[in-house]
Amino acid sequence: xxxxxxxxxxxxxxxxxxxxxxxxxxxxxxxxxxxxxxxxxxxxxxxxxxxxxxxxxxxxxxxxxxxxxxxxxxxxxxxxxxxxxxxxxxxxxxxxxxxxxxxxxxxxxxxxxxxxxxxxxxxxxxxxxxxxxxxxxxxxxxxxxxxxxxxxxxxxxxxxxxxxxxxx
Amino acid sequence: xxxxxxxxxxxxxxxxxxxxxxxxxxxxxxxxxxxxxxxxxxxxxxxxxxxxxxxxxxxxxxxxxxxxxxxxxxxxxxxxxxxxxxxxxxxxxxxxxxxxxxxxxxxxxxxxxxxxxxxxxxxxxxxxxxxxxxxxxxxxxxxxxxxxxxxxxxxxxxxxxxxxxxxxxxxxxxxxxxxxxxxxxxxxxxxxxxxxxxxxxxxxxxxxxxxxxxxxxxxxxxxxxxxxxxxxxxxxxxxxxxxxxxxxxx
Numbered sequence: 001x002x003x004x005x006x007x008x009x010x011x012x013x014x015x016x017x018x019x020x021x022x023x024x025x026x027x028x029x030x031x032x033x034x035x036x037x038x039x040x041x042x043x044x045x046x047x048x049x050x051x052x053x054x055x056x057x058x059x060x061x062x063x064x065x066x067x068x069x070x071x072x073x074x075x076x077x078x079x080x081x082x083x084x085x086x087x088x089x090x091x092x093x094x095x096x097x098x099x100x101x102x103x104x105x106x107x108x109x110x111x112x113x114x115x116x117x118x119x120x121x122x123x124x125x126x127x128x129x130x131x132x133x134x135x136x137x138x139x140x141x142x143x144x145x146x147x148x149x150x151x152x153x154x155x156x157x158x159x160x161x162x163x164x165x166x167x168x
Numbered sequence: 169x170x171x172x173x174x175x176x177x178x179x180x181x182x183x184x185x186x187x188x189x190x191x192x193x194x195x196x197x198x199x200x201x202x203x204x205x206x207x208x209x210x211x212x213x214x215x216x217x218x219x220x221x222x223x224x225x226x227x228x229x230x231x232x233x234x235x236x237x238x239x240x241x242x243x244x245x246x247x248x249x250x251x252x253x254x255x256x257x258x259x260x261x262x263x264x265x266x267x268x269x270x271x272x273x274x275x276x277x278x279x280x281x282x283x284x285x286x287x288x289x290x291x292x293x294x295x296x297x298x299x300x301x302x303x304x305x306x307x308x309x310x311x312x313x314x315x316x317x318x319x320x321x322x323x324x325x326x327x328x329x330x331x332x333x334x335x336x337x338x339x340x341x342x343x344x345x346x347x348x349x350x351x352x353x354x355x356x357x358x359x360x361x362x363x364x365x366x367x368x369x370x371x372x373x374x375x376x377x378x379x380x381x382x383x384x385x386x387x388x389x390x391x392x393x394x395x396x397x398x399x400x401x402x403x404x405x406x407x408x409x410x411x412x413x414x415x416x417x418x
Contacts (some may be wrong), residue, residue: 152212
């Protein structure tokens with residue numbers, strides 16, 4: 001095993017975790033990781049930055065996910081056009097109140113999930129995240145603030161509910 | 169150095185361990201005397217902590233052999249070899265599709281470095297190997313220009329090679345990475361062939377100075393004009409090739 005593969009073998013579990021948090025489905029998550037690794041390895045020599053390898057791979061994976069997501073949304077709209085139904089949006093019943101931090105996390109939008117995972121879980125710097133998203137550091141900070149607030153409110157749903165239900 | 173009281177951004181940076189030591193101590197002193205904000209910061213820290221704990225399990229998935237970098241690298245190498253080998257086969261397969269044109273992407277992918285490689289490739293497939301049937305065959309003289317005008321209205325006129333004994337006999341539409349292309353085959357009475365190839369310069373608007381190059385047994389004369397790139401291809405070292413090479417302007 002060479003040096004590159006050794007680095008990759010440490011990062012792959014992190015990529016898989018990130019992919020699961022985006023796709024919410026382990027098997028399509030691994031497809032996403034595989035596609036991202038293929039892209040990374042085929043442009044390894046000319047594209048790889050000198051900085052954090054992990055941040056570069058996260059950014060490839062994130063963009064691949066967004067592309068695939070956009071395609072499937074287009075497909076969903078087309079289906080809707082033919083069937084007159086919209087299966088892509090969560091219905092009111094399907095939106096359940098968060099019971100754990102993880103469930104609260106799963107209800108955040110894609111970018112918020114990515115932001116919190118990169119910063120809170122993986123410990124990337126604001127600058128690295130800004131480079132991944134292609135926005136200024138200040139924008140990262142205000143989006144992070146909103147994401148954190150949203151997570152707080154969703155988690156609070158769980159914390160305040162038992163007290164509301166308490167019988168007298 | 170941050171200013172006091174800390175902004176919300178500073179507080180997030182504090183939670184994320186992205187402040188300098190001095191700034192971190194400033195925030196800590198501030199939080200010690202501000203219970204309400206301190207409470208909020210603690211809640212953020214707690215959320216982050218819980219998220220880390222909740223997601224730590226996702227790192228312990230059993231390994232997926234499909235994600236082994238060495239294997240992926242091997243697969244990529246195999247794919248690119250097969251890619252090249254299958255280019256010609258693909259051209260035949262979709263060529264049957266007919267006039268709507270086929271995807272000659274691989275033709276241009278094989279080598280995008282040298283000008284008009286796709287024109288040479290098309291000559292080999294159509295004029296030499298006869299792999300792709302013509303979309304259009306000339307029955308009377310003059311028809312070919314009319315056929316070409318249907319697709320490339322503003323393009324340069326077909327060169328008149330009658331002086332050298334060559335007449336346009338058939339045409340074929342192609343689709344390339346740079347856009348739709350057409351190739352017209354000229355023939356003389358002894359069956360020698362010259363092709364005229366026209367296509368857009370592509371998204372990068374890559375226009376060519378008048379030039380000439382040989383590739384294997386073929387020679388290509390190329391130029392740009394009226395918003396298109398052109399090539400005339402013929403076997404090298406023939407009277408026709410010499411004639412084309414000496415033609416300054418087509």
